[in-house]
Amino acid sequence: RGRAIDLGAGTGLTSHILSFLGFRVCATDIAQIADTILCENVSRNADLLASIVGGGGTFPISVRALDWTALALPSPPSALWDDDGGGGGGGEEEEVEVIVTADTFYKQDLVRPLILTIRDLCIVSARCARGGSGKEGKRFPLVLVAVEVRDRGLLQCALEVAAREGFECRKVGDGRVRRGLEAAGVHWAKEEWDGGEIWRWAFK
Template identity: 35%
Template sequence: MDGTGQHRPAHETKSEKILKYSGYSLRQSDDGTTNGTTLWLGGQILSAYLPTLKTRPGKAIELGAGIGLSALTLASLGWDVVATDLQNVIDLVLSQNASANAHLVAGNISVRELDWTVQPEHWSWTDTKSVSARSPAKDPPAAHPLGPPFDLIVTSDTLYTPQLAQPLLRTIYTLASLSHAGGKSPLILLCFERRDPLLIDHTLNDAYQVWGLKPERIPNKKLVQAMEKAGLRWNKEDWDGVELWKLKLEKPSKGASETAASSTEHVAVR
């Protein structure tokens, strides 16, 4: 049954090809080829929390944007958003959802591929399809309106496999470094389900010890308040294990450059 998933937990709506959610019509594809083409709990919690931000709308980038709910939420709040994912996710759902709902939001959404396993020196912000086109970047980031600096960096449901943990941290670190103005870090939000506690704890430790990204967990009390305002009146077990963290770029540790150089080049499907 399509179009009946308004505000239900994501695990109940995986089979719905067209998901009606917060006024948006969102295409999903649950064909088993990738995890990024359906809604997940982290994206729901993050999207509920975003309207509570006291940060003035500016320019944001989302990593692993999936079906586009968080990007659309930000754009509805007046943010200009660069929504990024792998090309297959973009082709299957993200690009269509951004276009189909563009008339409902105040800000702009630009969709681009960004493969975290591609080294940042190969990024280009002038490419009309891909930031990570694997060609030497000739344009300085600030030379293009889609590029840094960003005021906000968000990602959800992207911390689930060891192969992508360091590439994700490297990508966040690079974007934050390029957006670091006057000693002030952009706001960075990371939302995930704690399915693998060892992976989560190790990644959060590396975020600070290796990449200089200091983590701070947002209390569940604040999440519950945000969820209630967004109409997510769920039982505790419906979203048990979902956590939202803020990362703040401090002075990067000495190991950051070495880790960036040695991060895996394995391309995994999200």
């Protein structure tokens, strides 16, 4: 598998799952989170994750501070990875395969900055995929957005902003989510999943 970016990683749970699945992960959050609980959890669980996979089967998770409101992304996105953990080495430019964000649409003034960050990561990643050439062969990352719907109006606002910025947004069906969880050995009662949704965004 390729690279994955976790936006608003928090404690790092999603980042660890992505690493377990074989992605080279960059876990990001604001500096106050990235430099404390996120970095601590990644460091604390590194050996455990390697032992579960069997040793040598995972890449180290990189932790980076990333402020969506700063509107300044590294280019290429491989700059987000540690040289010894990115899998490319030598400054190799490689596109991002997956962008994931979970439970990050909770405040109105963060909606647009987050979506612009996702958009810009898609654009920069596609440039890496085609070696900086023209539009032919462009390939954008898969974007997965997980939400716990506390405010349906706020989610609708986010979807409208995303559509204006060039994303096609489709909700992953509840049945598909349930089957995926069950395949992973997770069995949740319906009431435990109420309000939880996963959206698949495709940048066009």
